[in-house]
Amino acid sequence: TRMAETVMDHLPALSVPVVLAGGGYQVIIGSSLITRAGGLLGAVLPQRRAVIVTDKTVAGLHLQTLLTGLETAGFTTETIVVEPGELSKSIETWASVIDQLLDLAVERRTAVIALGGGVVGDLAGFAAAATMRGLPFVQVPTTLLSQVDSSVGGKTGINTRQGKNLIGAFYQPHMVLADTDTLGTLPPRELRAGYAEIVKTGLIGDAAFYDWCEENGSGVVSGNRALQAQAIQVACAFKARVVGDDEREEKPNDGRALLNLGHTFGHALEAEVGYGAGLLHGEAVAIGLGLAFGLSAKLGHCAPDLAPRIRRHLDSVGLPSEIAMLNRRFSVEKLVGHMRKDKKMRDGALHFVLARGIGQAFTSRDVPPEAVVELLREAGC
Ligand code: NAD
């Protein structure tokens, strides 16, 4: 058949099952998936009608390919376009997306397809979750970060003036299509930022994969599609396993919380620099990964040579690896203040993901503040 020939033309797609209590779904990873979206989604969606939510930048690059891919398989399509950037994760934009969905007279079986990075995925997912109490949802992530992180796990949501992701829902997609072709148009800096979350995966729970990263990371960030697909598959499989064990982040210690390795430091740096003011989330996490291993060594949990080894790898792929590389002064008190307010912290104590070695992360709820202060001073704050 024509479909089979189309599939044969390309590298075989990889797929990762996400297994959850209420059912599950597949994350498909590979080339030309957007072109083949109609065939792939036709099998899992209840109706051949879809509303695509995307941002202006991604619309200019990949929307037509997706529309054609859907329409050739008999889908009726409509499109909602939002402004690119974190500011679109607002109540106003969310309300406007829902308003447009209702104006289009969507039915309960009409699918919402998020085409874009984590911003579009979080926004469209939360709009899908709320509209008519839940429309079928599909993620087509187009940034490396969204392919390895935000599109898997079902967290959707928006920001308020009080903070990031404070309103939202757990809402699982019917399918995730991570098309590596879309990475070809992604700015290299965004690609590297997404790579930091991939390295994080190895550091949390897979030492062999971290070794793989040291060997192949430069290929991933320089655009080798096969290596990218492999890295995405491993990172998604890892996240899927963690999420499958702790769908709603209810385990205090070894569930989804582990995914925050490097993030307590990272969020504090992002908060100090100001969101959208030049430090990408993945860059902040990269610096946070070195600091988390530095703190682990300081507390006697791991060998002292791991943090420098990790920093060397991050440097080698062009990620910032140290606070000093950000060329600005940070106040230790302000950074620690942000850490105490981290949303994931229940009681104002300093809660970190630490490690006993590469691939051996664990959570610690009571890190002595003096150790954190000393580490930040040594880092030049
Ligand atoms: P993003 O969605 O803002 O995308 C980054 C930029 O790249 C945007 O300007 C976008 O227009 C552009 N872009 C996207 N795809 C492109 C492509 N293929 N070619 C060229 N340009 C492209 O940012 P992101 O890093 O993908 O996601 C960040 C968001 O994800 C944050 O809001 C964060 O809170 C959220 N997030 C959510 C989860 C979750 O579990 N839901 C996890 C991690 C992060």
Ligand code: MG
């Ligand atoms: Mg992150």
